Amino acid sequence: MSDAASEKQRALQHADEILQDSERLFRAVWEHASDAMALSTSDGTVFAANPAYFHLYGYSSEDVIGKNFSIIFPEENRTLAQEMYGYFFQSPTISPSVEGPIRRADGTERFIESRYTFLTDQGQRIAMLSIVRDMTEQKRAKEALWISEEKLRVALEVGHMDSWDWDIASNTIRWSANPEVASGLVQGSFSASYETFLELVHPQDRTLVDQEIKRALEEGIDYTIEFRMMNADGTLRWVRIQGQVLYDEAGKPLGMMGISMDVTQVRQSDSLPNDRAYHTNTH
Structure with a gap:
């Protein structure tokens, strides 16, 4: 055999090895993928499906392979599903992913x-690869989170309280209620920074509030402090803020979170001094 023929033989053998490796890799992905996958022809006949597909839909390979893909739909929806399949197969564009039950x-x-x-x-579509991901647990988690947030919102409203959190890195304070509305400020005038928050605190209380918050950050303690805030119309209101420090794994402060409550009526009816802020407790 000539050198050229030998070289060609080695090249063909190498190409065949690469092809076999690719097929083994594809088979491994196909068999072990968590997403359900199926291959179907232009008329919707399924000729391959992976184990995750059978697990998701609860059908056996005998139920699916060689049958129209619409077997996975309730009988009353199969005709529409087949019509949509034909449209998608012929459409020059691929639609974005869809979610549904x-x-x-x-x-x-x-x-x-x-x-x-x-x-x-050769540029012609010969099969559709359908990829289906089970989102049930994510949807349940999202719904549970929404319910939890709604419960918190209602509890805060009933208690005339707001929740807040302060991200130190971005110097951004987020409130559950709009602070501009609460203080009668012009919409968009509150920059949500720590410095802007301090500007709303009565000048005589500002130093103590700043000191207590910084002490909580340095010592890692929770705090409760009552102080006066200035409204845009010049009136004052008393606010009680409770906060705790949040840390990263290295013990570095990430920010704070807590609740605030308008206690103006309480302060007006009790015997506490109304001309200065004070902290009620730390622990």
């Missing part, structure tokens, strides 16, 4: 995110 073979429902792409041969 599905009904498994046993009648239970899951919430999924679905997207697709195409396999092509």
Whole structure:
């Protein structure tokens, strides 16, 4: 065999090895992917699906392979699903991912995110690759978070309180209620920085408030302090703020979070002095 023929033989052998490695890698991804995947022809016939697909929908390979993909839809929705499939297969553009509920073979429902792409041969689409991700737990977690936030919002409203947090790195204070509305400020005039917050504190109380907050940061203590805030119309209101310091894993302060409450009526009715701020406790 000539040197040229030997070189060609080695090149072909190397190409074949690369192809086999690629096929093994694809098979490993296909078999072990957590996302459900299926391949279907232009008319919607499924000719391949991975284990995650059967697990998600609750069907066996005998139920799916060689059948129209619409088997995964309730019977009353299959005609529409087939029409949409034909439209997507012929459309020159690929639609973004969609989310929605599905009904498994046993009648239970899951919430999924679905997207697709195409396999092509010489520029022609020969198969659709459907990729489906089970989003049920994420959706439940999001709903649970929303419910928790709503409960907190209602509790704060009932107690005439606001929640707040201060990010030291960005020097941004976020309030559950709009501080501009509470203080009668012009919309957009409150920059939400720590310095802007101090400007709203009565000049006679400002130093003590600043000292208490900085002491909490330095010593890592929670604090409660009552002080006067100035409204845009010149009136004063008493505010009680409770806060605690948040740290990173290295013990560096990241910021603070807490609640605030308008205690003007309480201060006007009790025997505490009304001409200076004071801290009620730290621990």
